[in-house]
């Protein structure tokens with residue numbers, strides 16, 4: 001087994017107990033298992049947004065003969081269970097670091113691609129009549145401490161100056177009125193791009209659009225072995241196999257690193273957790289003056305992300321836990337419930353109806369990794385969206401389809417910031433320890449700031 005967390009995280013046979021699964025997923029097994037020995041041109045491994053976008057664009061734009069294999073039900077993992085923020089950017093590097101490493105022009109191309117991803121997602125939604133509870137306008141970043149306000153203001157000014165993304169700054173008192181009150185609200189940046197959605201509803205609509213375009217989707221088809229003979233790839237599942245000329249690896253935080261050695265040790269999967277409250281009344285929302293449906297992240301290094309959902313529940317998310325077993329999940333749930341009540345004291349006794357989690361992926365470069373292998377150009381990949389994947393997955397899937405079908409035309413143009421295979425993380429078997437150290441360091445920095 002080539003995955004780093006406890007096996008409870010990889011229970012492909014059962015849907016996660018998310019609010020989305022409970023309310024938006026009446027028929028989760030609507031794509032047949034792979035059976036028998038089959039052949040095609042392209043196989044995509046992974047039925048999240050990256051895989052579906054690749055299959056959709058391959059089938060729709062190029063009429064490709066493409067099959068998609070998903071270990072759980074299609075949409076089982078992060079794409080179908082995330083917070084539904086459509087936002088940017090998919091990197092942990094600051095603008096200064098990006099400029100230094102890639103130059104201003106390539107950084108601009110990267111941000112252009114990030115915005116393009118948001119618009120692409122929205123256009124797919126519209127073209128295919130996908131009703132996925134689109135809500136809010138843009139995104140907010142809230143200063144969680146008075147010291148963080150200046151940094152956020154500068155970030156907003158840079159987004160506007162360099163990347164033409166419209167932003168506005170709201171001092172605490174103003175945001176108290178238009179956004180919300182909180183013990184961790186000291187002003188907010190609004191950026192015009194993005195919105196919120198129900199990710200599982202979008203995913204099911206997107207998968208259906210890929211299916212209608214001619215892609216063949218298979219649920220419950222975990223690839224357990226990958227062989228290469230006479231230049232062709234053979235992917236084997238419990239119930240069948242498929243031979244293909246090209247393979248796309250779209251497995252992000254659930255990648256089995258024992259399947260293909262090129263992907264081993266290059267991803268740092270991090271657990272992200274979500275709680276959702278029971279439905280609240282308007283009077284209860286008034287208590288925190290919570291007005292907006294626009295998604296919000298705060299400025300903590302280990303950030304809290306939250307939003308008021310259109311059906312009047314609160315969704316609240318946080319990163320943490322480096323074990324992954326069910327016992328640690330229960331601890332995480334109660335820690336988050338406590339922190340939610342501290343950030344929004346008027347809601348400290350509101351019942352939490354749902355808790356779930358999944359993985360996001362960081363890379364050693366702190367940027368996404370998209371392309372095909374130098375050693376075997378018939379293997380394509382895209383991963384490492386640093387927790388902001390909803391826009392990038394859809395964009396990168398499209399780029400992979402172009403790379404597969406138009407690599408000779410020179411038109412593919414993947415921005416340098418995300419092009420190529422991410423370097424290996426040194427001593428990858430220590431990854432969970434690096435993460436533990438990072439969590440400890442960030443927590444300590446926050447404690448020192450409070451003193």
Ligand SMILES: Cc1cc2nc3c(=O)[nH]c(=O)nc-3n(C[C@H](O)[C@H](O)[C@H](O)COP(=O)(O)OP(=O)(O)OC[C@H]3O[C@@H](n4cnc5c(N)ncnc54)[C@H](O)[C@@H]3O)c2cc1C
Pocket residue numbers: 012045046047048049050051069070071072075076077078079080081082083084085086087221222223224250251252253254255256259272273274317356357358359360361382383385386387388389390391393
């Ligand atoms: C709790 C949480 C909240 C998040 N919130 C947001 C947010 O609000 N906004 C945002 O932009 N991003 C968010 N993210 C990140 C975002 O969900 C991911 O970046 C994105 O979904 C990645 O999509 P993907 O298709 O690459 O991977 P996934 O959606 O994880 O799909 C990969 C698929 O590969 C399958 N797979 C793995 N191995 C095999 C195999 N051997 N055979 C067959 N199938 C296999 C898995 O079952 C899985 O379904 C969040 C993530 C989490 C976990």
